[in-house]
Amino acid sequence: MATYGGPIMIVLAIMLIVAIYMFIERLITLKQALEEDKSFMNRIRDYIYDGKIDAAQKLCRETNNPIARMVEKGISRLGRPMNDVLVAIENVGNLEIANLEKGLVIMASISGGAPMLGFLGTVTGMVTTFYNMSLNNTGTIQLVDLSQGMYQAMVTTIGGLIVGIIAYFGYNYLVSRVDSVVRKLEARTMEFLDLLNEPA
Template identity: 30%
Template sequence: MNRIYDMFIAGGPVMWPLLALSIFTFTTAFERIWFWSRLLSQESRIVHDVLDAARYNLHEAEKIAQHARFLPIGRFLLAPLQLKRPTPETFRLAMEAAGDKEFVQMRKGDKFLETVVAIAPLLGLLGTVTGLINTFNNLNIGGGASAEQATKAAAGIGEALITTATGMIVAILALLVFRVLVTFQAQQVEYFSEVGSELELIYRQVWYEPSLVKEESEARALPDSTSNYANETFAVEEY
């Protein structure tokens, strides 16, 4: 522990912003791990329950999605189910709007991680450069460098390289976290698209198209009833 502390102090003032970046990186990683673990562990069950209920009762499917609204997949499925007798186009637009909004939340932390990947190595190089400058300034070139001075210079150069190594480590960790998050996000885009298409298909085939057929049948039957009523009225008047 003391050795780590000594190395940190030896790295110079640049180690402090690198420490802050590493803390924020780990904080972002843990927050995103919690977010994705909750989503991935429950979304399959929620999707199955909502789609299964939607084939028989849209209100029941809406209730299930309402209970799962604390997750992105729940809010995504709830958006079109809340509408009152929408057209398939409106149904799809509601899902697309909800999906776009959830994808923005899924990308939370990406910009920060990209910034860490870019800045951490540069901070490490900056610390190395300033460390080397201080090392060479302490050398007595004109009077001839003694063995003791050469040893101190070598130690100073080694200490200056600590910041470069630290900056690269922080950047690598941030890059690994970022790539994992991007992979999860790409998978969710495909999954949301698949689930949305299936829900829209259920709505079209089970609810919307049969209702159109029923309305057309009732509309065709109405003129016949009116005509029969007119004929009966005419017959009574003629009598």
């Protein structure tokens, strides 16, 4: 069926491959961002209370996930006003979130653009069909020619909708995963600030 759609089906196939690749790549990235050593914050607390700031920063670098990078920035601001610490952590958090959202705009564009591209293929296919029929000098229209032309035209609409639906659901799922990461980052930020306010 796909072979009847012409060049637009090739474009839609490329869009589908890109959407699937972006979904898998972002899913892996978000899964890694959500992974967390349960003892991480406790070890950070112990290091800070013991005055082992270098050890705490080393642990953050070795852990190497969004939470650890935010905590490391907060540790580097120890001794400054709490508001400065919070701003530094939030700045890193914003960068981390932007990195997690990288590529989602492509998924959104495919989810909206693929159906329109499919519809464009249908319109151009219909125009081509009727143009070819107008060149028929016999004065009669063969039903098989009309049905074949319409079949070819409608294939692109189906293809566009399939690609758009896949990209749409993939995009929304990834957005929900990003929201989960954001909530975890916010929770760990508050936990770190509470840690700094606790009496030693």
